[in-house]
Amino acid sequence: MSVIDLSNLPFPGNNLRSFLDSVCEEHELDFAAYAGMDPIAQTIHGFVNYPDEWQTRYVSEGFQHRDPALLLASRSIAPVDWQRLRGESTFQDIFRAASDHGISEQGLTVPVRGPYGDVGLFSVTRNCSDREWGLLKSKILGGLQTAAVHLHDNVIQSHSLNRKLNHPSLSARELEILQWIAAGKSQQDVGDILSISNRTVEVHLRSGRSKLGALTTPQAVGRAIGLGLIHPS
Amino acid sequence: MSVIDLSNLPFPGNNLRSFLDSVCEEHELDFAAYAGMDPIAQTIHGFVNYPDEWQTRYVSEGFQHRDPALLLASRSIAPVDWQRLRGESTFQDIFRAASDHGISEQGLTVPVRGPYGDVGLFSVTRNCSDREWGLLKSKILGGLQTAAVHLHDNVIQSHSLNRKLNHPSLSARELEILQWIAAGKSQQDVGDILSISNRTVEVHLRSGRSKLGALTTPQAVGRAIGLGLIHPS
């Protein structure tokens, strides 16, 4: 999974990095970070207002691939309080490293999903006691949720990113065939159903795989489902 | 798409219908409605605190399939203010019908997505002027967002719980292998990765397919993803 730094990209009409700062200021937070995951391109892109050294270290040690806050939030609907992760050794490892750079153990990650399988993860931290954190959290949760939606919406809408994260567009025929394959039909079956040659079915399937960046048909089916292009049956 | 009324289903520890009422009370709203779309089962399920006659009419006329508020929000990341829809004739039709039952034109629909392509749509209405609505909206947007997440999370949790009860559970090995297959590995690859024979891999795959009621491996991968047993990659 490659990492794309969005912090220097021009965005239409606003600067998302400074938006992080204003969220921190408004809600009495220390740091904020946005990470967007593209499940197909296998990329993570983002921007933070963490100290530069921590950001560098985080990426260079590949923390974004095993950070339990990101992993859990990327599979969750509701926000994930980092308190839930304290038992996990991976979290403890990353937190020990983070505390060297002044980042607190108190944090929260809000997931936001778009219609194409894209996930935005908005994390904030604040150095304070558990009790203070609990009070603060309930007070600002709505605002964080709104900020997360705003961030992810802007990132996904932005043209410059859409070029980087171009979602594969399968032809109607390719989708149709992939849908039948996902329904358990063989290539021959599909050919009979659609009244075309099984060889032609295989051609469409091949080009579908290629567009999805999949090595095998099962993987292509999985990705297409993950993108909402087809449905399991 | 069939319609499932969840309003009478028992939920663990809380009543979602009364949650709608409390959201209305807290935020000075007239009505609130939750609609969940399941792209796999092709169903819409939901519950509302609209007047019964309106609810009945809405469903009987199939409004849920063409309501522009739902359609737009289901493709959006950010909340959709119904003001944006005033130009659309479909919206005007539905609103004319709604106003017969005391529902205002002033409304908002908040979309929330889960990891499996599921979408929750939380709508609220308030009878007031455009200016009042603008002020109210900015004040309660965060709370609505939080409420929407809470609703959808609860519905999905209980829904997937139901599905897990009804579906056979795959062994850890079977899931592990299916996950690698979904990641584009061949049976031989998986055997090498797990240091077992490729024939053994095939055995697990076979039994996984059988448990999922799938005729082919691509179908099994699709179903496993649809059930949330594995993730696309």
Next chain:
DNA sequence: CGGACCCTACGGGATTCCCCGTATAGCAGT
């Protein structure tokens, strides 16, 4: 202790899929 699974492993034979091509025709954009 005897089933009931699960994990492991191997084999033969049939089927299917995948990769490499070639080829025509239509349709859309520039």
Next chain:
DNA sequence: ACTGCTATACGGGGAATCCCGTAGGGTCCG
């Protein structure tokens, strides 16, 4: 008009999968 993409179709050859078995060792439970 040329270029590019899509849909259609065909074929050979090799690789992979799938289906039918057998079989020993492990765990868990009644």
